[in-house]
Amino acid sequence: MSTPKPATILFVDDEPSILSALNRLFRPQGYRVLMAESGENGLALLQREQVDLVVSDMRMPGMDGAAFLAETRRRHPEIGRILLTGYADITATIAAINEGAIERYVAKPWNDAELSLAVRDAVERLTLKREHERLTALVRQQNVELEQRVAERTAELAQANTKLSENFQLSIQVFASLLELRNQGSAGHSRQAAELARRVAAALELEPSLQEEVHAAALLHEIGKIGLPDALLQKPESLMTPEELGRYRKYPMTGESALLPLTDLHNVAHLVRSHQERFDGRGFPDGLAGLQVPVAAQVVGIAVTYQNLLDGRASPRRHSPDDARGMLTGMAGARYAPAVVQALLKVLNTAPEPAAATDRELGLHELQAGMVLSRDLLSPHGMLLLAKGHVFSARVIEQLRDLAQRHDQKLRLHVELASIPVAEPA
Incomplete structure (x- = not known):
């Protein structure tokens, strides 16, 4: 452990005998002592030396102690200042205290013990102040470094979360593609329905997060069909027997059950369950009606229905876009809320802006x-x-x-x- 550097004290007095006495008093106490016989010499010495404390006499020819200490404060505010003054100079002393921000004054002739105590207290205050400033600067620097590390780590986590989210979305798309493999001739069905659903959700000004959930639900709306036989999957609903239709209409509940273990897909699972509900209450699996049917679920349902009409899934033949639009217009207020139908028509009738x-x-x-x-x-x-x-x-x-x-x-x-x-x- 290194030995602390001794404090340096500058004594300024125009009488050499007084400077000699001060030197004999303080050098044995372990201080580094510097001396100057005038204020001008003292200022010059301060330019060359690192000083901790200045002790100056009040009465000196030329620059007096008050002026010297005031100038010392202006040039070197970090240096401590003590004034030696006679009782007859009390008025000037008060002015010096105000102008030079003197920490303490000691009356002449001084008492050695009193002056030694004053110097020691001043040095200790300076030491504590500098340590406080050092620690404050250290804490400030550590805080800056900590904030920088936190910012870097936050950026890393954000990048990781973005990558994780992208991978999660990619997994959903891959799974939707796998589901479509079981339905010959339906390549891209879920993807096209999902993109349409997202656009309809945007037209209805749903929350951005809900728009993403609508997109995911449309991609995965058929997940509950994974356990159904191929023959049933390839048959339009209009040609199913009552028994087949009853079995088929359970797929939204099966889909919800398959997705519930995934925490991030709880809301999506609910939309998958409800996307075949009808505004008039004649849908499945729960027979919800009116406002009971979530708007987001209706968006998924109408996008899927439109794509089913184009792909020939709802009936034995494929329908043209115009025919499909006409059929869905007739479902306003029955199968879907009028506002949802209007949003779909708006999207279908709006040509995308060329990019x-x-x-x-x-x-x-x-x-x-x-x-x-x-x-x-x-x-x-x-x-x-x-x-x-x-x-x-x-x-x-x-x-x-x-x-x-x-x-x-x-x-x-x-x-x-x-x-x-x-x-x-x-």
């Missing part, structure tokens, strides 16, 4: 490592192969080429323009 080109369609032979997929890549059967945002590696490109060759498929991919290397001029 500036941000991607380019490429063939497999044009792909390079580092390029970024700008749209989900689907197989010809509607299976999700790669999700939007995927960064291609040489290994993945080779796997895609092998897949296309083995199954004799032509895959076209959309890649972000910003990730396509700019060709160097010849």
Whole structure:
């Protein structure tokens, strides 16, 4: 452990005998003693030396003690200041205290013990003040570093949560694609219904979080059908027998049960259960009516119904978009709330605004490592192969080429323009 550095005291007096006496008194006490015979010399010495405390006489020719200590305060506010003064100088002493912010004054002739105590107290106060400032600065620095670490960790967690959320959403899409494999000719059914449901939810100005839940529920609305036989899944509802229809109509409850173990999908599970309820109370599985049917569930239901009409799932034949719109318009106030039907029609009748080109369609032979997929890549059967945002590696490109060759498929991919290397001029 290092030995503390002794305090340095500057004594200023125009009488050499007094300076000599002060030197004899304080040097044996372990202080480093400096001396000056005038205020001007004292200020010059302060420019060269590191001083802790100044003890100055009041009466000096030229610059008196009050002026010297006031100037010392202005130039070196961190240095302690003590004034030696006679009883006859009380008025000047009060002025010096006010102007120089003198911590203490000692009357001349002084008592050695009293002066030693005054100096020791002043040095201790300075030491405590500096330690306090050091600790305050240290705590401030530690707080800055802690805030920086917290900010970095928060950013890391946010990035991890974003990645986890993206992976979770990707898992939902992959699972929806797997469900569609059991229904021949229905590639992309859930995906298209989910995108339509999201747009209808936005048109109804539902909360952004609820819009995402609507999208997820539409993707997973068929999860309860996983245990139904293929023959039943491929039969339109209008051709089912009463027994088959009764079995079929349990799938929303089965879907809810399958999703409930996933905490993040509790609300989605509820929408899956209710998406086949009707505004007039004639839906299933619970026969809810009117405001009992959540608006978000109706949004999922109407998007799914529209897609079912286009895909020939609701009847033996496929319906054109115009026919499907007409049929759903007739369901306002019966199967769906009028506001939900109006929102669907608004979305279907509104052409999307053309967006500036941000991607380019490429063939497999044009792909390079580092390029970024700008749209989900689907197989010809509607299976999700790669999700939007995927960064291609040489290994993945080779796997895609092998897949296309083995199954004799032509895959076209959309890649972000910003990730396509700019060709160097010849």
